[in-house]
Amino acid sequence: MLIFAYRAEESCPGSRVTVAVNRRGQLCAVHHGRGLLHASSYAETLGTAERLGKDLFAEYDRLLSKFHGLPKKTQRTHGF
Numbered sequence: 001m002l003i004f005a006y007r008a009e010e011s012c013p014g015s016r017v018t019v020a021v022n023r024r025g026q027l028c029a030v031h032h033g034r035g036l037l038h039a040s041s042y043a044e045t046l047g048t049a050e051r052l053g054k055d056l057f058a059e060y061d062r063l064l065s066k067f068h069g070l071p072k073k074t075q076r077t078h079g080f
Contacts, residue, residue: 017045023061025054 015035020028027046037045 017042019046019049019053021049021053023054023057025050025057 015037016033017037018029018031018033020030022028027050030046
């Protein structure tokens with residue numbers, strides 16, 4: 001799942017960290033880009049990613065189950 005930073009966060013000088021989590025909120029990958037990040041900020045960033053990822057997966061699952069409960073003619077399919 002991808003969660004993008006707000007423009008204001010992206011424009012701040014400092015570092016960039018990309019974190020991937022699974023639906024249980026477990027870290028799957030971490031990529032540290034440019035800049036330096038204090039250890040306490042790094043831990044806070046990882047904790048935030050774990051919480052947000054888990055919460056967003058739960059919301060995504062809720063919406064999917066609601067969508068699949070709709071009559072077929074009401075559902076819209078999205079493909080690539």
